[in-house]
Amino acid sequence: MLEKLEEYHIPQTIAEAVRLLRRRSGGETVAITGAIDLHWWRLQSARRFVDTSRLGLDRIRLDRSGLHLGAATLLADIVTSKVAARFAGGLLVQGALGLASPPRRHTTSLAALLINAVPVVDILPALMALDAKVRVKGARQRTIPLTELFAGKGRTVLDRELLLEVVVPKPRGRIGVALERHALTPSDDPMLTAVATVQLSRGKIARATIALGGGLSVPVRCPKAEAELVGKAPDLGIFACAAHGVAESIHPISDTRCSAEHRRDVCKVIVRRALARAAGREEPR
Amino acid sequence: MSPPVIELHLTVNGESRTFLTQINRSLFDVLRAEGYVDVKNGCLNGDCGSCAVLLNGRPVLGCLVMAPHCEGGEVVTAAGLGRPGDLHPLQEAFLDTGAVQCGFCTPGMLIVAKHLIDTNPDPSEEEIAAALAGNLCRCTGYVKIIDGVKEAARRMRASKARSKARGRRRS
Numbered sequence: 001m002l003e004k005l006e007e008y009h010i011p012q013t014i015a016e017a018v019r020l021l022r023r024r025s026g027g028e029t030v031a032i033t034g035a036i037d038l039h040w041w042r043l044q045s046a047r048r049f050v051d052t053s054r055l056g057l058d059r060i061r062l063d064r065s066g067l068h069l070g071a072a073t074l075l076a077d078i079v080t081s082k083v084a085a086r087f088a089g090g091l092l093v094q095g096a097l098g099l100a101s102p103p104r105r106h107t108t109s110l111a112a113l114l115i116n117a118v119p120v121v122d123i124l125p126a127l128m129a130l131d132a133k134v135r136v137k138g139a140r141q142r143t144i145p146l147t148e149l150f151a152g153k154g155r156t157v158l159d160r161e162l163l164l165e166v167v168v169p170k171p172r173g174r175i176g177v178a179l180e181r182h183a184l185t186p187s188d189d190p191m192l193t194a195v196a197t198v199q200l201s202r203g204k205i206a207r208a209t210i211a212l213g214g215g216l217s218v219p220v221r222c223p224k225a226e227a228e229l230v231g232k233a234p235d236l237g238i239f240a241c242a243a244h245g246v247a248e249s250i251h252p253i254s255d256t257r258c259s260a261e262h263r264r265d266v267c268k269v270i271v272r273r274a275l276a277r278a279a280g281r282e283e284p285r
Numbered sequence: 286m287s288p289p290v291i292e293l294h295l296t297v298n299g300e301s302r303t304f305l306t307q308i309n310r311s312l313f314d315v316l317r318a319e320g321y322v323d324v325k326n327g328c329l330n331g332d333c334g335s336c337a338v339l340l341n342g343r344p345v346l347g348c349l350v351m352a353p354h355c356e357g358g359e360v361v362t363a364a365g366l367g368r369p370g371d372l373h374p375l376q377e378a379f380l381d382t383g384a385v386q387c388g389f390c391t392p393g394m395l396i397v398a399k400h401l402i403d404t405n406p407d408p409s410e411e412e413i414a415a416a417l418a419g420n421l422c423r424c425t426g427y428v429k430i431i432d433g434v435k436e437a438a439r440r441m442r443a444s445k446a447r448s449k450a451r452g453r454r455r456s
Binding site: 001002003005006007008010032034035036049051053076100101102103104106107186187 | 334
């Protein structure tokens, strides 16, 4: 395992980490936060690891622009963060708990999930539904909406750049949130996860977001269904229609857990439930 | 070119140690090679929890953590929780409640349970089950393991209350 690895760097400054990541010679360089986990299979060709766990990128803070989660923040620290628990109805805490094993939460950072476009941990669709952005640094610093970060299975648009932080904007006004996951057991990876946020104004839907994770190549947002909800009454029938639309638009995978067809059926149910719950119209089970 | 060798400085179960290891090795690889056989070789994929150790107070899976990342760190394995004749309350409670059958998963269970009780001295059954969600046992059905953790937590709370009462009497 990792037989090609020739260098292991633990930079102490962001500038040093960026310099190491931008080096072209000597084969593939991969940023890790000390552990290999859901993405180990991508690391077999790595010649150089840059361990970004000692750059102070593990802080969680709230300011006027929103919630800032350092890229090296471990899921375990999000679970125990009071700031994260109070933000957006605790949606991000619920998302971090989607990785059920505490020892894995103590080694898995946001960066590890983001850099490798891991769809199976619920926090990524949760971040996506909350319009999160990532701040990265390479030759220059730039901000990328999470919806534009993933370039396909296990790939991102990052070009030898260091992930600095995830910024989740403060929701404007009251927002309802809900996360629905469908899995064989509570601790298993989900077949599919749906996250919805709904903002109501004068009895109508002013804004809605829908994000999916789990049995897809990468987490996705569903802009068409979101747009169709705006201006409508938060009615269970409307949510069922939106959920059907989402199920038609996604490209789920078939794997050992279930088929793509089953995931589409699951999608119709969990998107409807997530929207209903986010709008405060919980349907009877 | 084979991965280079580095010196790795760790405190393992209270003892300062220096190991020579290749940079592509995991913490698990290093500990097993040095004879810490209570760190079990289960799946080596992060799925079973049997290689769990405490690294700087956090429960981690030795198979997923890169050895160079641990430089200067403090590691506690299940064997470091207590010693024969002076067992940790968790080890005692596991024996008393029959939480150990084949014993293969036990070290990982103990480590995760230790972290749980340190952070939550009175966990409910649901909280114990959630904490052990990443530790697989193929013998017990988990009931006695959960009983063991609950009993250990009760004993530790009782022992803490006794020490507090003694302290008050002295002052």
